[in-house]
Structures are given as C-alpha cells and as structure tokens.
Amino acid sequence: MKRGDVLVLALVAAIALGGLAFIHFSRPDEGVIVIEVEGEDQYVFPLFEPGRDELLEVQGRVGSVFVQLGDGRVRVINVDCPDKLCEAVGWVSTPGRPIACLPNRVTVTIRAMSEDYDFITR
Amino acid sequence: MKSRNLIVILLAVLLLMSFVPGCRDNSTPNPDDLERHERTFFVMDTMVDVILWTAKDRSEVADIFSQVDDELQRLHAIFSAFEDDSDVAKISDAAGIEPVQVQPETLEVIQAALDYADMTDGKFDITLAPVLRLYTFGEDARVPTQQEIDEKLPLVDYSLVEVDMQAGTVFLPQPGMRLDLGGIAKGYVVDVATDMLRDLGVETGVVNAGGDISFVGPKYDGTPWRIGIKDPTRHRTHQFAVIELEGGAIVTSGDYERYVEQDGVRYHHIIDPADGQPARSCKSVTIVAPNAMLADLLSTAVFVMGPEAGMALVESLEGVEALIWDAQDQVHASSGLDWEDRR
Known part of the structure; x- marks a missing residue:
C-alpha cells in the first residue's frame, strides 16, 4: 500500500468514527423546552444544545421568573412568588412533569418528540 | 490502491455523512392533516392542558378554547377550596349552622362522592378535610x-352529610366539619372539558x-x-408500564x-380516613375508567383500600381496570387490563 492509500484509509476511518461519535454523543434533538405564560407558548427552545447555560427572565403575573436553560435540562430559579414550589422542583430533563409557577401563570415543560408513549400519568 | 477503489471509498463516506442528519429527523407524518392546538388553563390549583387535533380553522379553535376556559373558570369558582365564596367553602363555613344552597354541579359531585364512599367502605371520604388540613x-x-x-377524626364521617336534591342544599351537621372535593372534583372538571370538546x-x-387524563376518541392517526x-x-x-387506550380516562395516585x-x-x-395516617399498602395506583371523575376517586380509594380489597372492587365495576404497585413492590393488574410491562 502506498502512503497516499494509507492517508485515504485513515481519513475514511476518521470520518466514519467521527460520524458514529457524533450520533452517539450528540444525542438526538428529541425534545423541546416550552415556556408558557398565561397558557400560551411564549418561548420554544431545543432541549439539547451543547454547552448551553443561559438564564432567561420571563415576566409572570406576580413578577419575574428566571429560567435556566442547560444542555438537555432546564430549571426555574429566583422566582418572585411566595411559595417557590417551582424552584424546589430543581432540574428537569424529561417530559411528563412540567415546572409550574401557578401564581405567575408560568410553566416550563419538556415536550418529547420521539418517546413511544403519548402521555404520562402519575 | 486504484483510483476506482478511491471513488468507492469516497462514495461510502458521502453515504455515511448523509446518514448522520437522517438520524436526527424526528418529523412524524400526519396522515389526516389535522392540526395540533394546545392551551393550558390554571384551575383547581393545577394546570389543565387541553390539546386538540382538528381540521377546524384558527378562529374556530380560539372560540373552542375560549368556551372551555369560561367553563373551567366557572367550575373553579364553585369547587375550589381556596376561594372564600366557592360552594365548598360556603358549605364548610356553615357546618353546624345551616344548609347551604349550591350549584347543581356541586350537588352532582357530592352525591357521587357519597355513593362511592359507601362502595369503598368509607375509604374515599370527602369529609376528611379537618385531618388533611393538619x-x-x-x-x-x-x-x-x-x-x-x-x-379531628370524630369530624370525619361522610354518612353525616345531608344532601337535599329537591331544595338544592348541602349541610354538614357538626360544627368543625369541612368538605374537600380534591379526590373527585379535578376528575369531574376534566370530564366537563372533554364533553365540551366532543360536543363542539x-x-x-x-x-x-x-x-388525570381523558381522551376524545383514539389518536389522530387512528391508533x-x-x-x-x-x-x-x-x-x-x-x-x-405502558397502557393503550382508545378513549375513556386514566388517573394515577x-x-x-x-x-x-x-x-x-x-x-x-x-x-386513610380510619386513622388519619398516610395509607401504607400501595405506592402507586393507576385506574382506567370510562370517565375521569370515576378514575380520580377510585385511584385514591383503591390506594387506601390496598391491593386486595381495592382490586376486588375494581373487578366488580364495569369498564374499570387497575394497575397497582404495592408496598412490597409487587405489581397487580386487573383481569381486563391490556398493559406492557417495562420493568
């Protein structure tokens, strides 16, 4: 085998492995994070975004709700409301359990795109 | 290596690259061209999510959501334990004093609750509020x-509740008694919303x-x-577990x-209304029933009754199925339940 052939093979192997690694590690964008205010979709973000760590201020009925968007997860912090139940929920990374700040009428939900069930009862 | 081989390899690489985005395509075809619409309403201390798949245009859908919203807010005002002028609060505040005139929906829900309290040997009891509030x-x-x-336990006795359907009144005869429709009103509200969608x-x-989930018909693609x-x-x-349904309702406690x-x-x-302590014989009870009110109250009642008595009750009811995860981590399914075990 010539030097050029080895290079081509190495290139093919690298691309093949890179492709497989991409499929394996990037995780499919199988969901969205939906932030609703007063029952209407206000923001929609992809669930997965590598390296994302954003803080979003959402205006609710009582005051501000800060939504922290991570890669594949979301949580609510620093809420202007008396009970702070939504903060206690912590990070959420799967559909089925929305984070709700009822006094502010703000909800943060992960909606699945590829689960093999439609709803979760709990 | 000949240049022909090189071309083959390059083609293979191209094929591989085209495969990668293919893996990330999650779009699901919608055979019926029905459009999905979703609205969330805040009632009864919870979020009620209403999702439609319909060929109706946007203004018709907006009108449907607006009608559902009006009805849900009206029911919230009647049933909420947190609103001072709700029927539930008025009945509780007048305990030991006088019967209270209430809305027909309140009579209907309370009467249903009392009927099922009998059927569950008092394990579902809407007069448990004085203990729950502790x-x-x-x-x-x-x-x-x-x-x-x-x-507080002496104040817990559903059999004392006086419902006068003719006069449209409800009376709690002992001072200190209180009503809590938490285990039934949410299901009732879900049923009202479901019926409205169907009627519209x-x-x-x-x-x-x-x-607490209720369905209008099977899924948009017929499955x-x-x-x-x-x-x-x-x-x-x-x-x-995964349970398949073509309609009806499902609730888990x-x-x-x-x-x-x-x-x-x-x-x-x-x-448990018997001793005021958390019921200990189950970890999770899922009920499938023709409507959400029944599923709602049975999920609570069966949870308290335990797997044996609870399952016996479920088996005696038409169109009702249960999946019970007991305190020993054993799972019990009713005889007619079609379910997929994922453990």
Whole structure:
C-alpha cells in the first residue's frame, strides 16, 4: 500500500468514527423546552444544545421568573412568588412533569418528540 | 490502491455523512392533516392542558378554547377550596349552622362522592378535610401528632352529610366539619372539558390535568393512545408500564407526589380516613375508567383500600381496570387490563 492509500484509509476511518461519535454523543434533538405564560407558548427552545447555560427572565403575573436553560435540562430559579414550589422542583430533563409557577401563570415543560408513549400519568 | 477503489471509498463516506442528519429527523407524518392546538388553563390549583387535533380553522379553535376556559373558570369558582365564596367553602363555613344552597354541579359531585364512599367502605371520604388540613407539604412541611389527628377524626364521617336534591342544599351537621372535593372534583372538571370538546365537534382531543387524563376518541392517526405509567420507586424519569387506550380516562395516585420525610418515614398526602395516617399498602395506583371523575376517586380509594380489597372492587365495576404497585413492590393488574410491562 502506498502512503497516499494509507492517508485515504485513515481519513475514511476518521470520518466514519467521527460520524458514529457524533450520533452517539450528540444525542438526538428529541425534545423541546416550552415556556408558557398565561397558557400560551411564549418561548420554544431545543432541549439539547451543547454547552448551553443561559438564564432567561420571563415576566409572570406576580413578577419575574428566571429560567435556566442547560444542555438537555432546564430549571426555574429566583422566582418572585411566595411559595417557590417551582424552584424546589430543581432540574428537569424529561417530559411528563412540567415546572409550574401557578401564581405567575408560568410553566416550563419538556415536550418529547420521539418517546413511544403519548402521555404520562402519575 | 486504484483510483476506482478511491471513488468507492469516497462514495461510502458521502453515504455515511448523509446518514448522520437522517438520524436526527424526528418529523412524524400526519396522515389526516389535522392540526395540533394546545392551551393550558390554571384551575383547581393545577394546570389543565387541553390539546386538540382538528381540521377546524384558527378562529374556530380560539372560540373552542375560549368556551372551555369560561367553563373551567366557572367550575373553579364553585369547587375550589381556596376561594372564600366557592360552594365548598360556603358549605364548610356553615357546618353546624345551616344548609347551604349550591350549584347543581356541586350537588352532582357530592352525591357521587357519597355513593362511592359507601362502595369503598368509607375509604374515599370527602369529609376528611379537618385531618388533611393538619398536614402541610412543601416549604413549611409538617406532620401532625396523633393527638391532633385524634381530635379531628370524630369530624370525619361522610354518612353525616345531608344532601337535599329537591331544595338544592348541602349541610354538614357538626360544627368543625369541612368538605374537600380534591379526590373527585379535578376528575369531574376534566370530564366537563372533554364533553365540551366532543360536543363542539373536535375530532381528537386530550384533557390532561396533571396526570388525570381523558381522551376524545383514539389518536389522530387512528391508533390507540399510549400512556406511560411512572415507576413510583425511581426518580421521575422511568415509566414501568405502558397502557393503550382508545378513549375513556386514566388517573394515577402515588405516594411520591406530595410528601414530607420525618425520622426516615415518608408521610404522603393520601390519608386513610380510619386513622388519619398516610395509607401504607400501595405506592402507586393507576385506574382506567370510562370517565375521569370515576378514575380520580377510585385511584385514591383503591390506594387506601390496598391491593386486595381495592382490586376486588375494581373487578366488580364495569369498564374499570387497575394497575397497582404495592408496598412490597409487587405489581397487580386487573383481569381486563391490556398493559406492557417495562420493568
């Protein structure tokens, strides 16, 4: 085998492995994070975004709700409301359990795109 | 290596690259061209999610959501335990004083609750409120002492509730008695919303009040709905079963929803009216029923009754199925339930 052939093979192997690694590690964008205010979709973000760590201020009925968007997860912090139940929920990374700040009428939900069930009862 | 081989390899690489985005395509074709619409309403201390798949245009859909909203807000004002002028609050405030004139919906729900209280040997009891109010969950969580519970237990007796259908009144004869329709009113509200969608000509719809789910017809593509049932022993993410439904309603009660841990013991929100303590024989009870009100109250009642008596009740009821995860981590399914075991 010539030097050029080895290079081509190495290139093919690298691309093949890179492709497989991409499929394996990037995780499919199988969901969205939906932030609703007063029952209407206000923001929609992809669930997965590598390296994302954003803080979003959402205006609710009582005051501000800060939504922290991570890669594949979301949580609510620093809420202007008396009970702070939504903060206690912590990070959420799967559909089925929305984070709700009822006094502010703000909800943060992960909606699945590829689960093999439609709803979760709990 | 010949240049022909090189071309083959390059083609293979191109093929591989085209494969990668292909893996990330999650679009699902919609055979019926029905459009999905979703609105969330805040009533009865919970979020009620209403989802439609319909060929109706946007203004018709907006009108449907607006009608559902009006009706849900009206029912909230009647049933909410947190609104001072709700029927429930007025009945409780007039305990030991006088009968209270209430809305027909209140009469209907209370009468149904009393009928099922008999059927469940009092394990479903809408007069449990004085004891329930002793427990607090969340930030100011607190478990009452047995003495506090014992003081309130004499006030818990559904058989004392006086419903006069003719006069349209409800009376709690002892001072201190209180009503809590928590285990039934949410299901009733879900049913009202579901019936409205059906009456307004919605082809396919779902009403989901925090896991109390009711369906208008099968799924938009004609296949059954698939509902995941949460594993009560794992953290949030795992579904231990999948149940397929073409309509009707499904509700789950679990000991993991609201609870406080004290001295290593979990005190959850499903209380046995017999002793005022959290019911201990189940971790999760899922009920499938023709309507959400029945599924709602049975999920609570069966949870308290336990797997044996609870399953016997379920088997005696037409169109009702159950999936029970008991305290020993055994799973019991009723004879007519079609379910997929994911454990």
